[in-house]
Amino acid sequence: MDQTETAAKTIAKTDIREENERLILDSAEYVFAEHGFRGATMQMIADQAGLPKANLHYYFSAKETLYRRVVERIFTIWLGAAESFETSETPERALRTYIARKMEMSRTHRYGSKVWANEVMQGAPIIQDYLEVTLRDWTETRIEAIDRWIAAGRIDPINPRWLLYMIWATTQHYADFSHQIETLNDARPLSDAQWAEATETVSRIILRGIGLDPEASR
Numbered sequence: 001m002d003q004t005e006t007a008a009k010t011i012a013k014t015d016i017r018e019e020n021e022r023l024i025l026d027s028a029e030y031v032f033a034e035h036g037f038r039g040a041t042m043q044m045i046a047d048q049a050g051l052p053k054a055n056l057h058y059y060f061s062a063k064e065t066l067y068r069r070v071v072e073r074i075f076t077i078w079l080g081a082a083e084s085f086e087t088s089e090t091p092e093r094a095l096r097t098y099i100a101r102k103m104e105m106s107r108t109h110r111y112g113s114k115v116w117a118n119e120v121m122q123g124a125p126i127i128q129d130y131l132e133v134t135l136r137d138w139t140e141t142r143i144e145a146i147d148r149w150i151a152a153g154r155i156d157p158i159n160p161r162w163l164l165y166m167i168w169a170t171t172q173h174y175a176d177f178s179h180q181i182e183t184l185n186d187a188r189p190l191s192d193a194q195w196a197e198a199t200e201t202v203s204r205i206i207l208r209g210i211g212l213d214p215e216a217s218r
Contacts, residue, residue, distance in 0.1 A: 033114035074112030106175035113175035156211035
């Protein structure tokens with residue numbers, strides 16, 4: 001077997017592994033969101049993924065390991081949404097981009113958001129370390145960025161912590177309470193146009209609330 005063929009087979013195995021892990025994580029998000037950590041079983045997740053239970057254990061040896069990976073994935077996605085705080089030239093653009101990304105995540109990763117919400121409402125028995133270290137440190141860096149905008153007179157003097165909590169609560173509502181939203185939408189998921197309108201409404205209200213012009217960031 002030549003090096004090219006060996007490399008191709010290695011890449012193929014890597015692709016298969018990544019696809020199986022993605023399938024397992026997607027399935028685990030759904031099962032944990034619907035049944036919670038205690039109610040979910042590895043067999044339920046394997047069935048949801050359409051894989052033998054033995055395959056599931058090959059990738060994740062224990063339910064807690066898989067659960068923490070699900071939490072880590074949604075948290076990492078959320079962290080990436082706030083890159084606009086460093087890459088945007090204005091607070092208008094930074095916040096509008098952050099809100100839009102958070103809204104899109106509530107649309108595409110609603111089960112991951114529900115897992116996080118359910119865990120926190122139970123007192124975070126599995127992921128308390130995330131809250132005490134990673135989330136705390138990340139939040140402090142966002143607060144520092146907002147404080148700089150305030151000091152420069154670019155936004156109204158508000159408490160940055162309450163602003164962040166408001167953004168989280170509003171955007172994640174669309175994931176955590178999706179059933180309620182769909183029920184009030186004639187039992188239908190929000191359309192593309194409705195998602196766009198909701199995102200724009202959230203952005204406008206929050207930006208105006210801290211003294212920014214929503215049109216300046218469009």
